[in-house]
Amino acid sequence: MPKKISGEADSSDRHLKIVVLISGSGSNLQSLIDAIDTGKVTASIKAVISNREQAYGLQRAAKAGIPGLLLNHQDFSSREAFDTELASLIDRYQPDLVVLAGFMRILSNSFVERYLGRLINIHPSLLPLYPGLNTHQRALDAGDREHGASIHFVIPELDAGPVIVQGRIKINESDSAEILASRVLTQVEHQLYPKAINWIAQGRVQYDTGKVYFDGEPLPTQGRQINYDHE
Ligand code: GAR
Numbered sequence: 157m158p159k160k161i162s163g164e165a166d167s168s169d170r171h172l173k174i175v176v177l178i179s180g181s182g183s184n185l186q187s188l189i190d191a192i193d194t195g196k197v198t199a200s201i202k203a204v205i206s207n208r209e210q211a212y213g214l215q216r217a218a219k220a221g222i223p224g225l226l227l228n229h230q231d232f233s234s235r236e237a238f239d240t241e242l243a244s245l246i247d248r249y250q251p252d253l254v255v256l257a258g259f260m261r262i263l264s265n266s267f268v269e270r271y272l273g274r275l276i277n278i279h280p281s282l283l284p285l286y287p288g289l290n291t292h293q294r295a296l297d298a299g300d301r302e303h304g305a306s307i308h309f310v311i312p313e314l315d316a317g318p319v320i321v322q323g324r325i326k327i328n329e330s331d332s333a334e335i336l337a338s339r340v341l342t343q344v345e346h347q348l349y350p351k352a353i354n355w356i357a358q359g360r361v362q363y364d365t366g367k368v369y370f371d372g373e374p375l376p377t378q379g380r381q382i383n384y385d386h387e
Pocket of ligand 1: 178179180181182183184185213257258259260278279280288305341345
């Protein structure tokens with residue numbers, strides 16, 4: 157039976173406790189902050205950690221009164237050393253869930269194993285299509301008719317963890333990679349991530365030995381599907 161990702165261990169704070177990791181603009185972080193503020197997601201963000209000083213997401217965190225921490229990967233001699241320090245920062249907040257929101261770092265196996273089942277990522281493609289970078293251009297080059305984003309639990313293999321949910325939109329003939337990236341971000345990602353996180357907060361989504369369960373039932377490989385052309 158899958159284990160619940162519990163936000164209820166500490167009776168003084170019944171919300172799912174989250175730490176968000178970012179590298180850039182942090183627009184997905186903002187959508188989560190807004191969804192929490194408007195009561196759409198029952199969770200609280202305990203800290204935002206960036207590996208880049210210029211990440212605008214750190215300013216978004218400050219504006220929202222959330223502790224923002226900088227851990228520059230360039231100050232570390234190896235991936236493992238950075239990840240060890242990152243884990244010790246995260247663990248200060250004892251989060252129920254670690255949310256990767258545009259965190260552009262490959263994580264070491266030991267980091268991923270430490271948070272297995274409570275570490276999620278948003279990836280701008282319909283996985284298993286286009287793991288890695290340049291997903292929008294690759295979808296256009298392949299002549300795809302649809303594109304979107306996936307929310308998945310993180311496993312050691314890059315962008316290969318079990319998918320919770322995918323959001324789709326149709327590709328327009330006039331889409332460039334830039335336009336498509338912006339449409340996926342605003343029409344799909346900003347809706348999809350808060351929704352998935354709230355499912356986790358409600359105990360509806362669980363991870364167990366490589367599989368995702370929704371309301372106790374195993375999900376298909378591509379997770380739940382939402383079409384954002386009609387939303
Ligand atoms: C988002 O499009 C997210 O899906 C992508 O980075 C962007 C971050 O935007 N993540 C990845 O490519 C991870 N492989 P944001 O900083 O405005 O949320």
